[in-house]
Amino acid sequence: MKIIHKLTNLCFAFCLLAMAVLSVRCSDALEEDVFVDVASNNFFKNDKDAVTAVDAIYAKMRADGSVTGGSGQQEGWGGFGYGEATIFNYQQVQTDEMVVRWSGFGVFTNFTLTPSSYGNVGFVFGDLFEGIFIANNVLTNIEDNDNLSEEIQDRVKGEALFGRALFYSTALSIFGNIPKITQPESDPLNLPKQAPPSEIAQLVIEDLTEAASLLPESYSASDYGRFTKGAAFAQLARFQLNQKNWSAAIDAARTVMALGYTLSSEYSDIFSVNNESNLEIILTIPCIAQPGIGNTMVAHSGEPDFYAGGWGGHLARNEFYDTFDPEDQRKALLIKEYQSATGSMKTVSDGAMIIKYEVDPDRIGPWAGNDIVLHRLGEIYLTLAEALNEENGPNQESIDLINELRGRAFNNNPSKRIKLADFTTKESLRDYILAERSWELYAENYRRDDLLRHGKYIQQAVDRGISNAQSFHILYPIPQDEMDRNSELNQNDGY
Amino acid sequence: MFFNMKERSINSFQNKNIFFRRIQKQLILACTLCYISLPCCVHAQMLVKGNVKASDEPDGLPGATILLKETGLGTVTDYQGNFDIEADQGQTIIVSFVGYATQEFQLTSADFIPITLEADISTLDEIVVVGYGTQRKSDITGSVASIREADMNPGPVASVSNLLQNTAPGVVLTQASAQPGGGFDVKIRGASSVLGANGPLYVIDGFPVTSDNVQPGSSSRHRSSPPRNPLNGINPQDIISIEILKDASATAIYGARGANGVVLITTKRGNSQKLTLDYSSSFSLQRLDREYDMLNAEQFATVSNEVFLSRNPGEDPIYSPAEINTAGDGTNWIDEITRTGTIHQQQIGGSGGFKNLKYYFSANYYQHRGIADVSELERISGRTNLDYTHNRLTAGLSVTFSRTNDKQVPFGADSGGPEFGGLFDNTRYWSPLLSVRDDNGGFTPHPVRTLIPNPVSLLDIEDRINTNRILGTAFVQYEITSGLKAKLNLGRDQSNSEREALIPLSVIRGAQANGEGEAGETDSWSTLAELTLTYQKELSNNSSLTFLAGSTFQQFDSEGSSSLFIGFADQTTDFSEITSADTIGTVPFKERSRLLSYLARVNYSLNDRYLLTFSFRADGSTKFGSGNKWGYFPSGAFAWKIHNENFFSSSFIDELKFRVSYGQIGNQEIGNKRSQSLYNVTRRTVIGGSPIQGLAALRPDNPDLKWETTTQFNIGLDFALLGNRIYGSIDAYEKNTDDVLLDFQLPGTAGFDVVTLNAGCIRNRGIELGLTSRNIVSEFEWVSSFNIGFNENEWRDRAGFYPEGEQIAEENGPLGGIYGYQVIGLFQSQEEIDNSPDQSAVAVAQPGTFKYQDTNEDGVITPEDRILLGNVDPDYTFGLNNTFSYKNFDLNFFFQGSMGREKLNFTRAYLEDVDDITEGFNKSEAVLDRWTPDNPNGTVPGADGILGGFADNSEYIEDASFVRLRNITLGYTFNNVKKISNLRVYADIQNLITITPFEGADPETDEFRQYPNAKTYTLGISATF
16 A cells, blocks of 8 residues: 555656646747747848848739748739739730730720729739838838848848839839838838829939949849849839939930940840840849749730640730831731641731740740840830930930831841931920830830820720720729728729 | 659658657556556455346347446446446446436445336436536536437448537538548537637547648649548547537636537547457448539530620531531530549457456548549548556556548639639530540640640549548546546647649640649647546535646647649659659748646536536637737536426426526637738749749737637526437527637738738527437337527627628628629610619620619619628528337438528539630530520520629529438348347438539539539448457
8 A cells, every 4th residue: 555655646746746847837838939930020130131031022023912921832923024913914905015815804905994893903002012011121120230231231222222112113103192101010000191193203213313322233143133223223214204304314314324234136135035144134023934933925925826835815916016117127026927736827816926035945834934124225225215305306316226226126227227307396206206115115014104104095095996095094093902991092083 | 953752751751750759758658657556456356247227128228338436437238238347345336328217336245236227217317528527417507419329420421520410409510522531611509700710629538639631731723622621530430429518618618719619529448348349341332413414515516606606697607517416415524534432441449358457449441432533532540548447546548540541633723714723613614525535545625725624634633642640648547535536638649641742744734844743741749738636525415516627738730841843854643753853942831839728617516406517717828919828718507407306396397407607718729920920931033043032021910919709608408308208408599709800901001911800799699409209119119309500690890890892791790691793684685784773893784694783772783782692601400310210120311401501603603604605615504595685584694794703693692501311221230140249231321312492513512613412322231249
C-alpha cells in the first residue's frame, strides 16, 4: 500500500506540476506567432525591407484585385499589361483604333457603361488606389528611418514617388474626380473626399519632378526594370502634354532626349522577344514567358486558330487599318492574313490581329517573354513635336522629329517625308500629329488620352456609329461599389 | 529553376520520421503510465458472471450494459445475454438497456447472477457522454441528442457526417458534393456566423479535432475541387455512440468553440475478458441518379439551325438536311465520363481483455470508385483502444491511424468562361455531333472555341492526394479519495497530406505549358493537454453533488507549401517520372494558434427531483486582438423530474421531465492572424530578368477583434408514455449571436480590401421534436422514430453590412437569403418592350426574353428591383425511420426531408439559354419548347442573349425542398450457425426515391460545376464470432 500511496503522491504532484506549467505559460501563450508573413512592427528594419516594400509597386502594376495573397501563381489580367481588367481596357479599346469581340465589353466600346455595369473589371479603381496606398506607406516608413542607407532611402523614395504619380495620373485620366491621399490612412473607416483635379495634377507633377531628381539614370542588370530618371521625365512629359502645359512638356521631353536613348533602327525590334536590350525603350513592365508574368497581347488579339493560339478578343479596326500607307512598315504588325494552327492561311474579316509583339517561340500558353513597353523615345519625339507645334507651330523642328519616325517606318524613303510647307496652320499639323501618333503608337495605351487632348474622343465614337456617346463620357463613372463604400464620393456628371 | 524530385522525397521522408517520433513519445508516456503499477498489484478481484434477460422475452438480452458503479467501467452482454465482469466484493453493478428499467446489484459473492429487466421503464437511464464526463440520461439538464450504433444509417458510409444525417432533430446536414468522400455542410440549430465556421466542434474520445481541411488546396481551374470531408480519416464503423450537444447548458463547457453545437464521438472499447470478433463486409454499385435531358445530335443540329437562321435570315443553315437526317442520338458526353461506381468495404474488429487490461482493435478497408471515371477514395484505417484498471488507477489509450488516397477530377474555376471549365460542366460545351476522338486517335478539338478542353481529355489529369492521419489520446485517472478523481488527458492529432497533380499534354492546358504539375504538402498537428478534477458525493435523500474543475491547453499547427511547375522534359503521366521542369513558384505557409482554457461545472440533484447545473469556461485564444484575449462563458440549467413528485401519479405518463437552460457560448473559428497588421508577399513580377515578389501590407491592425458570442435560451420536456411505448423530447430555443464577425468591404482608397469587425447580430429560433414509438411489440415488431426541427434564422442587426452586390438585402432578412428579379412573363413583342419599364441596365430585352417586375415602381429595372426570393436554409427538416422485424427478418426505411429551402438553379438557366448553341454548346431538351414568334406560349425564353449574364430571377430561384428515401434495408439474421453467434446478411439501397419540385438534377448537390449524385445498391454481411 505504501507504494500505492507514493504513486498517489507522484501522480498528484505531476498533476499540480502540469497545472503550474500550463498557468505559467499563460501570459505569453496567447501571443500570436507570425510565420511566413511579416508583422508590421518588424518591417522597414533594413535596406532589404525597404526594397521589398517598394517592389510591391511593381507587382501592383500587373496585378488585378488584391496585390497580396501570396500564391504568385494567379492568372490575372490586370494592371498595365493586357487583359480585361487592365488600363488597356480603359484607355485603348473604346477608341477608333480598336474593335473588341467579347460581348461583355460592349459597355466600354458602346459608351453604355453605368456605375453598376462594370462587371468584374470595376476593381481598377481600387487597384490604382491600392498602388497609391503602397507608395504612401513606403514613403511614410522610409522617412527619417535610420535603419536605411542614404542611397537606398533616396532610390526607394524616388521609386515610390514615381509609382504614386503613375497611379494618380492614370486614375485622374480615367475617373477625373478622385481623392487626394498622400499618407497611409491608419483608420480604414475614415472616408476621404474628392479633390479638385488641378490639385491631383499638381501632386503628380511634384512627385515626378522629385522622383526624377532621386532616381538613377540606369541600373545594374540585376535591377533592370526599375524606374529611372528617364522614366520619370518621360512620364512627366506625357502628363504635361495631356495637361496642355506645352512648355513644361517641351522641357521634360528635351530632358529625356538628352539622356542617351536612341531610336531603334527597326520599328519591330522595339517589340521583339529580347526587347530589353533595345535602346529606344525608357520603361517597360519586364516579362518572362511564365504564368502571370508574361505578355499576353498576342493571345488577346490572336484568332483562336492562330498558330500561336489566342482568344480573338482585341483587334485593330478595319477603318483604322485602312488609314495606313500601304508601305508603312508599322502596318506590317497588323495581320489580316494569318497562318492557322493546321498550317492553312486564313483571313480576319472584322479587323486585323495586333501582332505588334513578336510571337515568342518559347511562350507558355498565352504568356510571352516580350517586355511590355510603357515609355519609349519614339513617343517622346511625337510629344515634343506636338508641344512645339502648340507653342509655336507649325515649325521645322516638329516636322524633323516626325520625319525621324517616318524615315524608319518607310525605309528612309524620301517621298514619305512630310514638309513644313504641307502645313499652313497649327491646326493642320495638330491633326496630322494625332494621326501619326496612332500609326506610331497604336495599342500602346495612348489613344484615349490623345483623343481627349485633341477634343475628338466623343466625336470619334459618334463618327463610327456610337450614337450614345455624349460629352460626359470623357470620364468613366465611379464604380457603384466605391460609391456604396464611401458616402463622401460624388458621382461624375452625367452618370 | 530545376525541380529536384529526389530532394523532395527525402524531405518528406524526414518529415515522416519526425512525425513518428512525435507519436512515439506519446505512446511511451502512455505506456509508462499504464504499466508503472503492474508489479505491485496483487489484489482480491473476482470474476462475476451473469445473464440478462428481458421480462417480455424468453431469450437472453444481447447488448445490455453492465457498469461498475464505483469505477464507471463496464461491459455489455453477448448474444445470449451473458456477461462477465471483474469486480471487488461490495461493489455495485448497474445493468441497463434501452427501453428497460435499470437495476443495481451489490456484489456479495462470485455467484452467477441472473437478472431480469422489466420493460416498463424509460430510456432515461442510459449513460450518455457529456463534455468532460458522463451522466445518466435522466440527470441531464441540457438538450443532448444521443445516437446509438443501432440508430446510425445503415449501408456504406465514408465518414461520421453520414451517420448524423437527419438522425437527430435540429441537426441539418446538406451534402456539399457527391464525389467520393465529399464534404457536408453541417448546421446545428441554424447558422450564426458569416465569416466564421458554422459547423459544430467534433470531439473524438475527448479530443477536440479541427474540422479544417488538412488537404493541400489548389487555385488552378484543373485542380480545384470542392473540399473533401476532413473527417474522412476517422472510420465510422469504430463508433459506438454520438452525442450532439445543442443548448448552452451542454455546450458552454466548450466555451469559445461551442456556439455551433458540439458533436461528441465515442469509439468502441473492450469490455469483457472474452474475445469477440466482428467481421463485416459490403459491396455496392452506384449509378448516376439523375442528369439533365440534353438535346441529341439531331435535335441539336435542328435547334442550332433555327437559332442561326433567326439571326441570319436567308443564309445557309449550319447543318444540311442530310447531316441532320443521319445525326441520330450522337455522343452523350456525360456517358463518356461516367461509369458504374463501386464501394467496397471490409472491417474486422475484436474486443476482449486480460485481467486488468481490456482491448478493442479494428482494421478497415474502404474503397469508393465514384461514378465519374478516375475519381476515387480509398482508406485503410486501424484502431487500438486499451483500458487498464487497477484499484484506484484507470488508464486508457486510443489510437487510430488512417491512410486516405484520393483521386480527384477537375471541377473548373468559378470564372473565366468555358475554357476554364471542369469535367462535368465541360460536357455541356460539346455538341453531340462530335465524336470523342478524331480520325488520328487524338481528342477531338472544339470546333469553335478551340481552347475548350475535350471533357474526356480531362480524365487524363492525375490529381492525387494521399493523407496519413494519426489521432491518439491517452489518459490516466486516479481516485485520490472516495469520490475525488484526477484525470490527465493527453492527445495528439497529426496528419500529413501530399498532393500531386499533373496535367499532361493531352489536355489543352498541359499542352500550352508543355506539361504542368503541382506538388503540395500540408502537415497539421494539434496537441492537447488537459487536467480535470471530479468530485462526486451522494448525499442523503437521493441527493447528489458533482463538481468538475479543470484546465486544458490545445495548440494547432499547420505548415506546408505548394509548388507549380511547367515544361517537362518528357511526356509522362506519372509524377515520379518527372525529371526536370521549371518551377513557377513555391508558396509556403505556416500557422499556429493556441487555446488555453479553464473550466468548471457543478451538478446538484435534490431528492432526484430537482436538478441544477452550472458551468463556466474561460478561453484564452491567440486568434484575437491584444485587447480581447480572454472570453468567459457561463451557463446555468434547471430540470424538474415531475414524475418523481409524490403528487404526480398517472398510469398514462411514465416519465416527465421539464428542462430550462440559459448561457453563453462563443465562436472563434475565423482563421489566424486576422487581428494583426501584417505584410504579405505580393503576386510575382519581374526585376533584373528574374521573378520576384514584394511585400505589401495585408490588413489594418485590429486589437479589438474577438469571438462571436451566442446567448442561448432553451426550454424542453422529456417524456415517456403508455408504459414507455412512446418516448421522446421536445425543445424550443432562441439563440442570439452578438459581435458577429463581418468583413466590411473598404473603399478602394483605404488601401485594403476589407476590415474584420465584430458588429452584427443574428438570431436563430426553433422548435425540435424527437419521438420514438414502439408501435407493435410482438413477434412482429414495428418501431418508428421521427424527428423534426424547425429553425428560423434572421439578421437582428446588420450593422450596415451587406454582402457585395446585395445592398437590397432586407434589413432583417435571413442569413441565407437569395435575392433576384421577379419574372412576370416573356416579352411577346417589341411594342410590349417599349411600353414596359426599361430593363436594359440589367438584362437584354427582346421578344422572347424575361420581363422583370419593376418592384420599386420607379419606371426602370435596376438591381434595386431585386427582392428576396428564397433562402438556402430549410424552414424545417425531418427524419422518419421505420424498423420492422419478424422472426429473423428486419426491414428498415429511412426517409429524410428538408423543406422550405430554395436554390439558384444556374445549371438549368444555362442549359435553357440557346444564345450560344451556335458556338457548338449543347442545351437541355427544354429549349425545344422555347419561345419563338411561332410558339408564343413557349415555356423557355427563346431569343438570343436571354440571360445577359443574369440568372438570379424567380424563374431559376427554385424550391429545392425534398423528401428522400435515404435508405431502405432488408436483413436476415441466421442464429443457428456454428461458432458464429450472429450472422446477418442485408441489402440496402441509398437514394432510391427523391421527391422534389426542384427541376435540376439534384436538390442537394446540383451546382453548375457539380459532381452528380448517385443511387447506391449494397449487399453486405456481418458476423460476430
